[in-house]
Amino acid sequence: MRKEKIAVLGDSDITLAFKAIGMDVYNANSVGEASEKLRILARNYSVIFITEDLAVQIEEQIAKYRNRTYPAIIPIPSSNGTTGYGVQNIKKDVEKAVGTDILFKD
Amino acid sequence: MASKLKVNPTRMELRRLKDRKKTAVRGHKLLKDKSDEMIRQFLGYAKENMRLRLEVEQELSNALAEFMLAKSVSQDGVIWEALSMPAIGMELEIGTKNIMSVNVPSIGIKKSESTSLYPYSFASVTSELDKSISTISVLAEKLIKLAEVEKTCNMLATEIEKNRRRVNALEYIMIPQTEEAIHDITMKLDENERGNIVRLMKVKTMLANRE
Numbered sequence: 474m475r476k477e478k479i480a481v482l483g484d485s486d487i488t489l490a491f492k493a494i495g496m497d498v499y500n501a502n503s504v505g506e507a508s509e510k511l512r513i514l515a516r517n518y519s520v521i522f523i524t525e526d527l528a529v530q531i532e533e534q535i536a537k538y539r540n541r542t543y544p545a546i547i548p549i550p551s552s553n554g555t556t557g558y559g560v561q562n563i564k565k566d567v568e569k570a571v572g573t574d575i576l577f578k579d
Numbered sequence: 580m581a582s583k584l585k586v587n588p589t590r591m592e593l594r595r596l597k598d599r600k601k602t603a604v605r606g607h608k609l610l611k612d613k614s615d616e617m618i619r620q621f622l623g624y625a626k627e628n629m630r631l632r633l634e635v636e637q638e639l640s641n642a643l644a645e646f647m648l649a650k651s652v653s654q655d656g657v658i659w660e661a662l663s664m665p666a667i668g669m670e671l672e673i674g675t676k677n678i679m680s681v682n683v684p685s686i687g688i689k690k691s692e693s694t695s696l697y698p699y700s701f702a703s704v705t706s707e708l709d710k711s712i713s714t715i716s717v718l719a720e721k722l723i724k725l726a727e728v729e730k731t732c733n734m735l736a737t738e739i740e741k742n743r744r745r746v747n748a749l750e751y752i753m754i755p756q757t758e759e760a761i762h763d764i765t766m767k768l769d770e771n772e773r774g775n776i777v778r779l780m781k782v783k784t785m786l787a788n789r790e
C-alpha cells in the first residue's frame with residue numbers, strides 16, 4: 474500500500490533540512506544508489522522530491538513513472554542552487570503538447 | 580498516401596463502409612474537440628507550473644543556503660542530533676482528479692498535531708537554524724502544490740500527444756481510405772449496371788431482328 478507521505482532523495486547536506494519538517498529522507502551519493510533507492514521509493518511513496526543533479530542522471534528511470542498518477546517525482550534544486558533542469562522540463566512539456574514553445578519563449 | 584483498402588464490390592460492403600465513414604468522421608470531430616479543450620486546460624496548468632517552479636526554486640535555494648550556513652556555524656553532530664527526530668510528521672491526503680478523462684493526482688497536506696515545529700531545544704542551536712527550518716516548513720505547502728501541478732502537466736502533455744496521433748490517423752489515413760473504397764465500389768456497381776443495360780438492349784435488338 475502506498476504511503477501518504479513524502480520522500481526526499483538527495484545528498485545528506487540538504488536532506489537533513491527536509492527531515493526537520495517531517496518528510497522521510499533518503500541519502501544517495503552515487504547514481505547506482507539513487508536509482509536503486511528510487512525504485513523502492515516509487516513503490517511506497519506518493520510524492521518524491523529528488524535533487525536536480527541526481528534527477529538528470531537517472532532521467533530514463535524517472536520517465537517511466539511519468540504516465541502514472543502516483544508517484545509524482547519532482548526535481549528540486551540542490552544546495553548549490555538550481556541548474557534550470559526543472560524549468561527545462563516544463564518547456565519540453567509545452568513543446569510536446571502544442572508542438573512549439575509558445576508560452577515561455579525568451 | 581494511404582494504401583488502398585481491399586474490399587468486395589458489393590452493395591453490402593458499400594453500406595458497411597458508409598456506416599464506418601460516418602462513425603470515423605464523428606469520432607474525428609469529437610477527438611479534435613477533446614484535443615482543443617485539453618490544450619486550453621494544459622496551457623493554464625503550464626503557466627501555473629512555471630510560476631510555482633520559479634518561486635519554489637528561488638525560495639528553496641535561499642532556504643537551503645541559509646540552512647547550510649547554519650550548519651557550518653554549529654559543531655558537527657549538533658545539528659544532526661537536533662534534527663534527526665522531527666517533532667512533526669507530514670502526512671498527505673492523496674486522491675485523483677479527472678481532467679478530460681486523464682486521472683491526475685490531487686494532493687493535500689495534513690500536518691499532524693504538534694506543539695512546536697522545532698524538534699530541539701533552543702539552547703543547543705543557533706537562531707539561523709530556526710529561521711531556515713521555519714522557511715522550509717512554509718515552503719512545504721508550495722512544494723506539494725508544485726508536485727500536483729507538475730504531475731498534471733506531465734500527464735496532460737503525454738495525453739495530448741497521444742490524442743493528436745489518433746486525430747491524425749483518422750484524418751489522414753482512415754477517412755481517406757474509406758472514402759476511396761466507397762468511390763471504388765460505387766464506380767464498380769455503376770459499371771456493372773451499365774453493362775447490364777447494354778446487354779439487355781443488345782438482346783432486345785437481336786430478338787427484334789430475328790422476327
